[in-house]
Amino acid sequence: MRITKNDTDESFRQDVREFLESSLTEELREAGRKKTSIWQEPESAAAWQDILYKKGWLVPDWPEAYGGTNWSLTQRYIFAQECARYDTPGIAPMGLKMCGPMLIGYGTEEQKAHYLPRILSGEDIWCQGYSEPGAGSDLASLKTAAVSDGDDYIVNGTKIWTSFAQHANMIFALVRTSSEGKVQQGISFLLIDMASPGITVKPIINLEGSHELNQVFFDNVRVPKANRVGKENDGWSVAKYLLQFERFSMSSIELRRLLSRMRSMAEEANDAGIALAQSADFRSKMDALEIDCEAIEVSEQRVLAQLDAGETPGTVSSVLNAISSETLQRADELALEVCAYYGMVYQPEALEVAGAAPVGPESYLPLMPSFLNNRMRTIAGGSAEVQRNIVAKAILQL
Numbered sequence: 001m002r003i004t005k006n007d008t009d010e011s012f013r014q015d016v017r018e019f020l021e022s023s024l025t026e027e028l029r030e031a032g033r034k035k036t037s038i039w040q041e042p043e044s045a046a047a048w049q050d051i052l053y054k055k056g057w058l059v060p061d062w063p064e065a066y067g068g069t070n071w072s073l074t075q076r077y078i079f080a081q082e083c084a085r086y087d088t089p090g091i092a093p094m095g096l097k098m099c100g101p102m103l104i105g106y107g108t109e110e111q112k113a114h115y116l117p118r119i120l121s122g123e124d125i126w127c128q129g130y131s132e133p134g135a136g137s138d139l140a141s142l143k144t145a146a147v148s149d150g151d152d153y154i155v156n157g158t159k160i161w162t163s164f165a166q167h168a169n170m171i172f173a174l175v176r177t178s179s180e181g182k183v184q185q186g187i188s189f190l191l192i193d194m195a196s197p198g199i200t201v202k203p204i205i206n207l208e209g210s211h212e213l214n215q216v217f218f219d220n221v222r223v224p225k226a227n228r229v230g231k232e233n234d235g236w237s238v239a240k241y242l243l244q245f246e247r248f249s250m251s252s253i254e255l256r257r258l259l260s261r262m263r264s265m266a267e268e269a270n271d272a273g274i275a276l277a278q279s280a281d282f283r284s285k286m287d288a289l290e291i292d293c294e295a296i297e298v299s300e301q302r303v304l305a306q307l308d309a310g311e312t313p314g315t316v317s318s319v320l321n322a323i324s325s326e327t328l329q330r331a332d333e334l335a336l337e338v339c340a341y342y343g344m345v346y347q348p349e350a351l352e353v354a355g356a357a358p359v360g361p362e363s364y365l366p367l368m369p370s371f372l373n374n375r376m377r378t379i380a381g382g383s384a385e386v387q388r389n390i391v392a393k394a395i396l397q398l
């Protein structure tokens with residue numbers, strides 16, 4: 001399946017451009033330009049979410065009945081492309097891209113009625129409590145325990161690598177409710193209020209010096225059973241369902257944006273006095289990346305079409321996740337060649353909105369932190385090795 005465009009789509013593109021021109025402030029665009037991670041700082045993310053929410057364009061992928069836009073696949077692609085072109089800030093992904101779609105598929109009517117509007121309005125910001133020390137790739141070995149106590153569970157244990165937990169007021173978590181049978185069968189899926197007594201969040205500072213990661217501790221935390229999604233001990237099915245939303249993202253758009261920036265930066269002489277666009281070696285690396293980007297784009301469109309038809313893309317998400325993460329990392333490496341010595345300057349103050357003046361060109365500023373931050377792409381959400389294992393088993397039947 002290949003997305004094709006017609007005149008109506010081009011007029012839709014104009015509408016999107018007009019909306020972006022009129023609604024994006026210079027601060028929001030600056031925040032988008034300086035974004036170096038999946039995560040945007042909360043102020044710009046909330047401001048942009050609010051604008052999209054009021055326009056009704058916040059969750060194009062959700063069914064219309066729950067706030068979706070009822071756009072065609074092409075229109076969704078055009079919207080994402082234009083957002084990238086206009087440097088829109090990111091929005092908090094865990095609720096809008098993962099928890100919301102999961103609740104639409106698996107939540108009770110009460111859970112949907114309560115949580116979905118709060119996700120859309122930004123009242124609830126979610127984080128994901130899956131990984132534990134000793135349970136990452138082998139997630140099913142998780143030990144955080146939820147013991148039944150009347151209408152509640154009492155939760156004890158710890159979650160690690162919990163992105164943006166310091167800004168979240170809700171966490172969706174996998175907990176152990178039984179030690180009998182296969183490990184996958186004793187897991188339940190809980191929605192937990194981060195303000196519950198007994199929860200502590202401790203920061204973990206990452207490679208490029210920012211605070212995105214945390215360890216979350218649960219000490220006798222009381223969680224109502226009404227906050228369980230799916231049946232008791234069947235949380236693994238919910239987690240697998242949610243994972244296909246987590247593993248799929250339109251990475252080609254981000255990649256294409258980086259490649260087009262690199263092409264124009266490479267036209268200018270860098271601080272070593274070299275315009276890399278003149279180098280045959282550089283051009284051949286760029287061309288190889290463009291070809292890979294094209295292949296990823298087509299594959300993403302196939303997955304989108306499957307999701308749209310209510311089908312489960314399953315293992316293809318794993319292939320795409322591994323390939324697009326590795327391609328983005330290759331592009332990051334080449335981007336550092338473009339900025340030469342300036343790529344080495346550590347300047348977090350200049351990355352803030354209205355922050356200090358950068359050393360070197362502003363366009364170089366996000367490239368080194370992005371390079372460092374994107375090392376996580378082949379780990380988070382399932383490492384590249386684990387994705388390959390899935391492909392080997394499910395597609396190659398090895």
Ligand SMILES: Cc1cc2nc3c(=O)[nH]c(=O)nc-3n(C[C@H](O)[C@H](O)[C@H](O)COP(=O)(O)OP(=O)(O)OC[C@H]3O[C@@H](n4cnc5c(N)ncnc54)[C@H](O)[C@@H]3O)c2cc1C
Pocket residue numbers: 127128129130131134135136137138160161162163164213376379380381382383384385386389
């Ligand atoms: C930036 C970042 C953000 C994250 N955010 C979250 C979050 O918000 N919530 C959350 O729950 N988790 C989060 N994670 C955790 C992430 O899901 C885990 O890091 C990931 O699943 C890998 O688990 P691990 O770190 O325990 O590594 P391990 O599982 O210990 O793996 C270590 C190494 O061994 C390899 N390996 C392991 N098993 C196999 C195998 N069977 N075959 C071949 N190789 C194997 C891995 O590929 C890896 O290279 C985040 C991680 C990162 C880096």
